[in-house]
Amino acid sequence: MSTSAIDKTAAVRIRFDQVSVDFDTPQGAMRVLDQVSFDIRDGEFVSIIGPSGCGKTTLMNIVGGFVQATEGRVLLDGQPINGPGPDRGVIFQEYGVFPWLTVRQNIEFGLKLDANRAHAAETAEITDRYMSLMGLTDFAGHFPKHLSGGMRQRLAIARAYAVRPEFLLMDEPFGALDAQTRSAMQDLLLQVLQREGKTVMMITHSVEEALYLSSRIVVVTARPARVRAIIDVPFGYPRAESVHEDPRFAALRSQIRDIVMQEYAAQVRQAPTQAGRASAGQ
Ligand SMILES: Nc1ncnc2c1ncn2[C@@H]1O[C@H](COP(=O)(O)OP(=O)(O)OP(=O)(O)O)[C@@H](O)[C@H]1O
Ligand SMILES: [Mg+2]
Structure with a gap:
């Protein structure tokens, strides 16, 4: 196993360059991102x-193309982002599955888009494979409202993986899963990445998960989010379960937790009711 997961010579795929975002609210403009700058290189996994x-x-x-920066730029392979594209597979925080389509139709959906026509002949094979990997085969004809929260989340994961996008953008993809399924999904993700070599951006609240999966971890501050710390993860790929036992894992976990806890406390001081509502809803 190599000692570092980071290839500092790889091309920059995603660049956040002094990015700020202000949202209009009834109380006036609210700054949500403030001067955020960092790069994600080819093949990196950034949490x-x-x-x-x-x-x-x-x-x-x-990065998904759903929101525009108020100031600064986000570049994808050096180009400004003008909306969503099939190169970016997104797993939304709230599952992002289509309620009017069955499990099978949801997975097929991306495969049938024009942009992915090359896959058309294999659609059934790919759909069957991901349904099986995610344990959803028996529910192929079910609609999302008849699935549990964890199953909906697995369906969203299957949909994103099935089209084999170059970029995976994952917003708390494993948050609604029980501990055993979560751990199985983390290992499956590592296998998919090993096979297909993607560039990944993942949001998580779990320091442990970030350390197990990522090559780098970006800790952001209480709102407005600024870059508080960027941590290089010293473990290479393929990554084995045994990194959990590595003394560096425990040391980094406590170091990162300390920083994260300071920012969580700052956010609660800033807006106790809002933060309380948000975490109660998770
Ligand atoms: N389109 C929007 N218009 C106005 N305000 C918004 C919009 N989207 C998000 N916000 C506000 O911006 C802030 C940041 O939201 P965001 O969803 O990015 O937070 P987050 O870090 O992902 O939180 P969580 O960990 O709870 O998912 C919140 O106060 C939210 O209410
Ligand atoms: Mg969120």
Whole structure:
């Protein structure tokens, strides 16, 4: 196993360059992101950690093409982002599955888009494979409202993986899963990445999960989100379960937790009712 997961010579794929976002609210403009700058290189897995309501989903939505920066720029392979595209597979925080389509139709959906026509002949094979990997085969004809929260989340994951996007943008993808399924999904993700080599941005509240999966971790501050710390994860890929036992894992976990807890406390001081509502809803 190599000692570092980071190839500092790889091309920059996603660049946040002094990005700020202000949202209009009934109380006036609210700054959600403030001068955020960092790069994600080809093949990197970057996790974002920060308190509830600080601006993480907004950060990802800019890369997804759903939100525009108020100031600064986000570049994808050096180009400004003009809306969503099939190169970016998004797993939304609230599952993002289509309620009017069955499990099978949801997974097929992306495969049938024009942009992915090359896959058309394999659609059934790919759909069957991901339904099986996610344990959804018996529910192929069910609609999302008849699935549990964890199953909906697995369906959203299957949909994103099935089209084999170059970029995976994942907003708390494993948050609604029980501990065993979550751990199985983390290992499956590592296998998919090993096979297909993607560039990944993932939002998580779990320091442990970020350390197990990522090559770098970006800790952001209470709102407005600024870059508080960027931590290089010293473990290479393929990554084995045994890194959990590595003394560096425990040391980094406590170091990152300390920083994260300071920012969570700052967010709660800033807006106790809002932060309380947000975390109660998770
Ligand atoms: N389109 C919008 N218009 C106005 N305000 C918004 C919009 N989207 C998000 N916000 C506000 O911006 C702030 C940051 O939201 P965001 O969803 O980015 O937070 P987050 O860090 O992802 O939180 P969580 O961890 O709870 O998911 C919140 O106060 C939210 O209410
Ligand atoms: Mg969010």
